[in-house]
Amino acid sequence: MLFSASRYVLSVAALTTGLMASAGAGSAAELTFWSMWNETEPQAKALQMIMDAYTVANPETTFSVVWNGRQNQTKLRGALQAGTKVDFMDQDGDQLVGGLQKEGLAYDLSGIVDDELKNALLPGTLDLYSSDGKYYQITYIYNTVNFWYNKEMMDEAGATPPKTWDDLIAVCDAVKGIGKHALVVESDAADYNMLFFSNLVERTLGANAVLKLMEDKSGAGWADPAVLDAAQKSRQLWDAGCIAEDARGFQWPAGQTTVALGDTMGELVGSWLPTELLETAGQDFPWAAFSFPEVPGGVGKSTDMEVALIGMMVLKDSPNAEEAAQFLKYVVSEEAQKTMVETGVVGVTRKGVEWPAIIADGATSAAEATALSNFAGGLALYYPDFNSNVAKPEYNKMFLGQATPEEFVATMVAATAEYWKAQ
Amino acid sequence: MKSRKSILPRRWPRRWKNAASYIIVGGWSGFSLFFVLWVVFASLKSTRKLFSKPWSIPYDPAFGNYVKTWVSSRFGDYFLNSLLVVSLSVLVLLIVSTPAAYVLSRGKFRSRQVISSFLVFGMGVPIPLLFVPLAVIMAKLGLADTLSGLGLVYVAVSIPFTVFVLQGFFSSLPSELESAARIDGCKDWQIFWHVMLPLAKPGILTVAILNFVGLWNEFQLALVLIDSPENRTLSLGMYSLITSMKYSGGDWAGLFAGVTIVMIPTIALFLFLSDRMISGITMGGVK
Numbered sequence: 001m002l003f004s005a006s007r008y009v010l011s012v013a014a015l016t017t018g019l020m021a022s023a024g025a026g027s028a029a030e031l032t033f034w035s036m037w038n039e040t041e042p043q044a045k046a047l048q049m050i051m052d053a054y055t056v057a058n059p060e061t062t063f064s065v066v067w068n069g070r071q072n073q074t075k076l077r078g079a080l081q082a083g084t085k086v087d088f089m090d091q092d093g094d095q096l097v098g099g100l101q102k103e104g105l106a107y108d109l110s111g112i113v114d115d116e117l118k119n120a121l122l123p124g125t126l127d128l129y130s131s132d133g134k135y136y137q138i139t140y141i142y143n144t145v146n147f148w149y150n151k152e153m154m155d156e157a158g159a160t161p162p163k164t165w166d167d168l169i170a171v172c173d174a175v176k177g178i179g180k181h182a183l184v185v186e187s188d189a190a191d192y193n194m195l196f197f198s199n200l201v202e203r204t205l206g207a208n209a210v211l212k213l214m215e216d217k218s219g220a221g222w223a224d225p226a227v228l229d230a231a232q233k234s235r236q237l238w239d240a241g242c243i244a245e246d247a248r249g250f251q252w253p254a255g256q257t258t259v260a261l262g263d264t265m266g267e268l269v270g271s272w273l274p275t276e277l278l279e280t281a282g283q284d285f286p287w288a289a290f291s292f293p294e295v296p297g298g299v300g301k302s303t304d305m306e307v308a309l310i311g312m313m314v315l316k317d318s319p320n321a322e323e324a325a326q327f328l329k330y331v332v333s334e335e336a337q338k339t340m341v342e343t344g345v346v347g348v349t350r351k352g353v354e355w356p357a358i359i360a361d362g363a364t365s366a367a368e369a370t371a372l373s374n375f376a377g378g379l380a381l382y383y384p385d386f387n388s389n390v391a392k393p394e395y396n397k398m399f400l401g402q403a404t405p406e407e408f409v410a411t412m413v414a415a416t417a418e419y420w421k422a423q
Numbered sequence: 424m425k426s427r428k429s430i431l432p433r434r435w436p437r438r439w440k441n442a443a444s445y446i447i448v449g450g451w452s453g454f455s456l457f458f459v460l461w462v463v464f465a466s467l468k469s470t471r472k473l474f475s476k477p478w479s480i481p482y483d484p485a486f487g488n489y490v491k492t493w494v495s496s497r498f499g500d501y502f503l504n505s506l507l508v509v510s511l512s513v514l515v516l517l518i519v520s521t522p523a524a525y526v527l528s529r530g531k532f533r534s535r536q537v538i539s540s541f542l543v544f545g546m547g548v549p550i551p552l553l554f555v556p557l558a559v560i561m562a563k564l565g566l567a568d569t570l571s572g573l574g575l576v577y578v579a580v581s582i583p584f585t586v587f588v589l590q591g592f593f594s595s596l597p598s599e600l601e602s603a604a605r606i607d608g609c610k611d612w613q614i615f616w617h618v619m620l621p622l623a624k625p626g627i628l629t630v631a632i633l634n635f636v637g638l639w640n641e642f643q644l645a646l647v648l649i650d651s652p653e654n655r656t657l658s659l660g661m662y663s664l665i666t667s668m669k670y671s672g673g674d675w676a677g678l679f680a681g682v683t684i685v686m687i688p689t690i691a692l693f694l695f696l697s698d699r700m701i702s703g704i705t706m707g708g709v710k
Contacts, residue, residue: 038663039652040495041671066650070666078647081555082562253673257474272670279470279672346670 028060029320031327034076034089036310039067043141046344050336054327061323073099080105080315087318088328093129093139093311094374097381100313101129106136107314107321112329113138121332124372125309125349137311138328141340142347144362145195145306145375146289148273149266150259153180154288157265161290163302165203165233168293172242175265181244183237184264186252190396191376195268195306196237197395198377199292200230203300210377214386219417222409226298231398231405233295238401248400260285268292270308270375271347271362278358289361304371309349383419390415459686466679473676488680492664496677498684500653501660506688508570508656509638512577513631520582521627524589525615529601539590545583553580554647561648568650576648577638585630592626593619629700636689657685 033051037044044067051063068075073091077100080086091099100106113135118126125139154160159174168182175182185193198210204226205212213221237243244264247255256273258264260281267273274287281287291302312331314324330336337350347355347362355363374380379387391412398408465473467484493499527539557576558567566572596619604618620627642658649655655663661681664674693700 034650037671038667040497041667043671067652068650069663070669071646071662075646075650078554078558079562079567079650082558082567084562084567253668253675260471261475275670276668276672279674280474282471 029087029323030062030064031087031320031324032085033063033065034072034079034086035065035067036070036072036089036091037067038069039065043340043344043346046340046342046346047331049339049343050331051327053335053339054330061327076100080317085317085319086315087320087324088312088314090140090310090312093137093309094378094381096137096311096313097129097131098384100315101131101136105316107316107318107325109135109138109314109325109328112325117329117332120351121349122351122366123369125307128307128309128372128374129311137313138332139309139311139349140328140331140337141310141344142349142362142366143270143272143308143310144289144347144365144369145199145268145270145308146291146362146365147183147266147268148259148271148287148289150262151286151288153178153262153265161288162293164293165200165295169236169240169242172237172240176241180263180265181242181247182265183242184250184255184258184267185243185247185399186250186255187248187396187400188251189255190392191380192267192269193396193399194376194392196234196399197230198373199268199306200233200295201226201377202304202306202373203292203295203302204229204298206299207304207371207373208378209300210373210379211382214379214383214416217417217420219413219415219420222412222416227412228405228409229295231395231408234399235401235405271359274358275345275356285358287358287361289359289365291365301370303365303368304373305365305369306373306375306377307366307369308375386415386419390419459690462679462682462686466676466683468676470674470676473679485676488676489684491674492677492680492684496660496664496681497652497655498657498660498681501655501657502684504570504654505639505657508574508577509635512574512581512638513635515574516578516581516585516634517627517631519578520585520589520630521620521623522615523582524586525593525619525623527586528590528593529598529619542583542586546587550580550643554643557644558647568648568654570649570654573645573648573654573656576644577641580644581634581638585634588630588633589623589626592623596622625699625702628696632692632696632700635692639689640685657681661685 035044035047037047039045039048048065051065055062072089073095076086076089089100096106110133113126121139122142125142126135129137129139153175154171157171157174157178157180159171162168162171172182187193201209201213205224209226213224213227215221238245244258250258253276255264256267256269256277257280259267259273260277271289274281274285277285291305294300294302312328314321314328318324332348332350334350334353337348337353340346340348341353341356345356347359347366351367354360379391383391394403394408394411394415397403398405403411464479464481465477466488467481467486468476468479469485472479472481493502527535527542561567561569561572561576564572566575600618600622601614604614609617640658641656642662645656645659646662649659652663661678664678664681668675668678
């Protein structure tokens with residue numbers, strides 16, 4: 001469907017009306033925004049509407065946008081080194097933590113993060129990427145990690161969303177009964193495959209447990225029985241026939257496409273899956289989601305959740321840092337967040353804003369979340385090299401059957417000790 | 424004699440040798456053609472059909488994919504940007520490199536070998552090493568995020584290879600022609616312009632095509648030096664289309680339409696100019 005001009009005008013008008021009431025006078029500035037979206041994407045259109053509305057309400061503030069796409073942070077680094085002045089940018093929050101934020105290039109936003117703002121946003125969304133009690137990002141898009149599945153297939157199999165690990169294996173059996181497989185993976189998407197491991201560890205040891213394992217400099221953290229158990233349970237998914245054998249050779253997006261085509265019931269992934277598969281699955285696909293099940297004796301709850309939030313950051317050297325910070329605050333206002341949902345077709349961080357229907361179950365998970373952990377355990381944030389060179393490839397090797405769970409644990413113990421020795 | 428017979432390789436009949444050549448070359452060509460056709464067919468299906476029936480022929484072709492990619496994904500703009508920056512870069516490259524290669528191959532001056540070695544060294548510099556210095560220089564020159572800046576860099580990084588190839592080509596031309604022209608009273612410039620340049624045409628055409636294809640598909644430098652969507656080249660457009668698959672949805676059929684659009688000029692070049700290019704390569708290769 002083409003983006004309707006009249007709808008755009010109406011939306012900007014509605015946004016502006018809400019904004020006029022709260023807008024204060026600011027100093028004149030053209031804010032330079034570098035974005036991770038491409039200008040043809042719905043998220044970019046939503047942001048453009050939000051900026052236009054802001055300018056209407058604050059004529060002294062205008063925007064100059066560079067729609068960079070996903071390599072935004074990488075490109076921005078080069079541009080900053082070349083002396084380019086950028087006021088604010090957006091990117092996956094975890095990438096920013098390990099990137100510009102870690103490099104000290106972010107402006108401290110603590111001045112705008114008051115109790116009112118904290119209470120207005122879904123629990124944990126601001127704190128997840130804070131550092132030493134300071135806030136460097138305002139997270140504005142919310143992606144939950146759940147099992148995203150075909151509800152009709154679940155019903156046809158006579159199953160219900162599992163609450164425990166054993167329930168999940170029982171769901172696999174039920175789905176096998178109708179000649180399908182419950183789950184699918186992509187062999188080359190180690191990040192996605194790691195979700196099984198990190199969630200299992202967190203269900204046993206609690207939220208953010210993967211990071212704590214890594215913090216033991218002797219490497220002995222990985223010798224915790226919960227790690228071996230998580231590795232063994234990951235492999236159980238293959239042994240129990242939850243995942244089809246041919247998925248060992250799937251390259252993204254081959255696996256997720258089988259969900260859209262009705263060959264597989266679902267996949268453990270972020271809430272972007274239904275949007276990604278919209279063209280293949282169609283508008284009427286019966287999407288639903290359930291949380292990662294609990295494990296016996298574990299302290300983690302099924303309402304603890306891994307998330308992948310997208311944040312906006314003001315650059316430390318921004319010539320208009322204060323004005324940019326005020327705009328970031330506006331991006332998480334109710335009006336702006338509604339625009340993100342309606343036009344951008346994404347989940348958002350503001351409480352009480354209804355998410356798009358296809359990811360409605362994600363909204364429920366977000367609202368009920370008792371603790372947030374980073375995507376795939378968060379190793380990518382704080383130990384990116386170790387994650388890329390050891391954790392992800394070694395886990396994927398084990399997950400796909402090229403190493404045993406015991407070998408995986410031994411490798412992690414040894415590699416972690418070596419990593420810390422080299423620091 | 425008996426033992427000699429067993430040591431020497433058996434001579435294969437010519438027709439067997441030909442058959443083996445045809446099988447290898449034909450198989451390779453068929454393999455390439457198959458995938459080009461698959462991409463074109465994929466570009467004419469809906470995304471759902473592309474995944475559900477990947478080997479089918481699109482009897483009801485979805486030309487809308489091309490319209491969407493050309494207009495909505497701005498491939499029309501990117502195509503023009505690529506055409507402009509690559510064509511002009513190749514033109515400037517030839518203007519700079521051809522006389523340089525001629526002088527380095529024929530001239531007799533002290534630093535000739537040093538300059539030639541320096542240019543050969545230039546071919547070995549990894550492009551990623553240049554990212555930061557280039558970004559800084561372009562910003563200082565006010566050419567950051569401009570097609571002219573990108574074109575300038577394209578010319579600079581292509582000079583070593585182009586001069587190296589043309590130098591070999593000029594060296595292969597008979598020096599008697601040059602001497603004859605000099606006896607007839609031609610000056611250096613006239614010898615170059617009226618005698619050597621026309622003779623070097625096949626070689627120049629060859630490097631022009633090779634550079635055109637290389638720069639047409641160039642991605643890394645464009646990614647670093649170009650920011651604004653309106654200045655994107657086709658390779659950047661392809662990249663943005665691929666990366667937007669995550670989070671925003673996979674228009675795979677549109678992606679294959681984009682791939683087809685990218686392929687068309689290079690395939691057309693080879694179709695129309697392959698004979699001349701081959702003659703250029705073989706001529707330069709025989710001294």
